[in-house]
Amino acid sequence: MMYALADCNNFYATCERVFQPRLERRPVIVLSNNDGCVVARSQEAKDLGIRMGQPVFQCRDLIKQHGVVVRSSNYALYEDMSRRVVATILECIPDVEIYSIDEVFCDLAPMMGRDPEQLCRMTRARVLQWTGVPVSIGIGPTKTLAKVANRIAKKNPEHESVYRMPEDTSECHRVLSSVAIDDVWGIGHRWGRRFRQMGVETALDLVRLPPRQVRARFNIIAMHTALELAGIPCNDFDPTPAHRRTLVRSRSFGKMVEDQDVLSQAIASHATRAAEKLRLEGGVAGRLMVFIQTNRFREDLPQRSVSGSCELLPATSTTPVILSEALQIGRKLWKPGFAYKKAGVMLSELAFGEVQGGLFAERDEARDSRLMQIMDQINARMGSGSLHPAASGLKRRDWAMRQDHRSPRYTTRWSELPRTV
DNA sequence: TCTGGGGTCCTAGGACCC
DNA sequence: TCTGGGGTCCTAGGACCC
Numbered sequence: 001m002m003y004a005l006a007d008c009n010n011f012y013a014t015c016e017r018v019f020q021p022r023l024e025r026r027p028v029i030v031l032s033n034n035d036g037c038v039v040a041r042s043q044e045a046k047d048l049g050i051r052m053g054q055p056v057f058q059c060r061d062l063i064k065q066h067g068v069v070v071r072s073s074n075y076a077l078y079e080d081m082s083r084r085v086v087a088t089i090l091e092c093i094p095d096v097e098i099y100s101i102d103e104v105f106c107d108l109a110p111m112m113g114r115d116p117e118q119l120c121r122m123t124r125a126r127v128l129q130w131t132g133v134p135v136s137i138g139i140g141p142t143k144t145l146a147k148v149a150n151r152i153a154k155k156n157p158e159h160e161s162v163y164r165m166p167e168d169t170s171e172c173h174r175v176l177s178s179v180a181i182d183d184v185w186g187i188g189h190r191w192g193r194r195f196r197q198m199g200v201e202t203a204l205d206l207v208r209l210p211p212r213q214v215r216a217r218f219n220i221i222a223m224h225t226a227l228e229l230a231g232i233p234c235n236d237f238d239p240t241p242a243h244r245r246t247l248v249r250s251r252s253f254g255k256m257v258e259d260q261d262v263l264s265q266a267i268a269s270h271a272t273r274a275a276e277k278l279r280l281e282g283g284v285a286g287r288l289m290v291f292i293q294t295n296r297f298r299e300d301l302p303q304r305s306v307s308g309s310c311e312l313l314p315a316t317s318t319t320p321v322i323l324s325e326a327l328q329i330g331r332k333l334w335k336p337g338f339a340y341k342k343a344g345v346m347l348s349e350l351a352f353g354e355v356q357g358g359l360f361a362e363r364d365e366a367r368d369s370r371l372m373q374i375m376d377q378i379n380a381r382m383g384s385g386s387l388h389p390a391a392s393g394l395k396r397r398d399w400a401m402r403q404d405h406r407s408p409r410y411t412t413r414w415s416e417l418p419r420t421v
Numbered sequence: 422t423c424t425g426g427g428g429t430c431c432t433a434g435g436a437c438c439c
Numbered sequence: 440t441c442t443g444g445g446g447t448c449c450t451a452g453g454a455c456c457c
Binding site: 039099100101102103185186187188190191218219221222 | 453454455456457
Binding site: 032297344 | 423
């Protein structure tokens with residue numbers, strides 16, 4: 001077994017830079033939806049001490065003081081760049097599993113005729129040349145060890161962005177003794193704290209714990225992590241992308257919402273977008289859930305966080321069906337006297353491909369399907385949201401998200417192509 | 422003033438049934 | 440007076456990830 005993990009450096013910040021080279025060497029941060037938190041930082045921004053996930057209002061001073069470049073997130077751009085990076089890696093290594101928008105695992109076992117480190121360095125160079133995105137690559141006998149190696153590749157410049165875990169056990173243990181327990185993939189800060197209380201400070205300490213004990217005090221996932229650190233693979237490599245199990249569309253509101261109609265508009269909009277996305281993927285949902293929440297940070301205000309769900313029978317992706325059910329649930333959840341901050345819709349019990357129809361179908365499904373096709377085509381051509389149900393609001397949406405610093409969608413909108421004059 | 426969104430999996434406990 | 444135990448299914452909550 002031999003895996004590589006290729007991970008794009010500071011991915012979102014890097015994407016912003018690829019199209020605006022004048023941002024080179026300047027601190028750049030990318031914000032979450034609603035421009036709320038920092039979700040990506042260039043190296044310069046990290047060096048300033050801006051933390052991952054930090055609310056942006058907490059680093060206003062730093063931003064001003066150091067001329068930090070601020071961008072709203074531009075997922076259309078990042079997703080497209082991600083596709084290009086993966087396509088380039090595939091030219092070099094045919095067996096890959098896409099793990100996230102900026103990471104892929106590669107199975108190197110079928111390529112053992114070649115030196116793994118050389119292969120990864122060549123891959124890295126090609127990705128940089130073809131896409132402008134620098135990646136770091138870690139190599140190891142399990143996914144968890146490849147993750148460890150990736151961290152080392154990224155943090156120690158002398159490895160020039162590619163690092164392979166030592167095959168010799170005692171050498172490997174020496175490396176693991178330098179990895180803090182909560183820097184291990186799969187150990188978050190809560191488990192990290194619990195491990196420390198048990199005297200487990202490093203990845204090596206975890207390897208030395210009896211696996212049964214890890215299983216008993218934590219769970220089977222933690223045990224797998226411990227075994228993988230010891231070189232025993234527990235996480236499968238699966239190159240075929242699995243179908244999703246749930247699909248969520250939700251947003252915090254730019255302003256708090258106290259009006260039932262406005263809340264309903266938001267729910268309608270999320271339901272519409274969720275159904276659209278599901279159709280795009282060729283699925284149907286058997287269950288629908290709607291949730292609404294107040295602002296959990298406002299401890300001075302009354303709090304409320306509720307959800308309701310219903311079965312969709314037969315399973316469907318038809319907007320009017322999902323929409324009317326969602327609105328009905330939303331009306332039941334509504335209670336006046338609260339300032340709502342977020343609403344969302346979740347579709348679950350998804351099925352893809354051929355689906356059994358209902359025995360006593362009440363709707364004309366062929367007609368629904370034609371209608372949805374036409375709607376999707378119009379929105380694809382005219383821009384998403386051009387055609388949308390009246391329930392999601394006709395006027396300016398005062399609950400809409402803030403996005404004050406979005407860069408152009410250079411690669412996915414003709415009108416926003418970069419110009420070279 | 423201002424605090425993201427979208428996923429996965431596991432486990433404990435309750436409901437229900439025999 | 441005295442009220443089992445095991446299996447299954449479902450859900451909520453908690454942990455993790457990017």
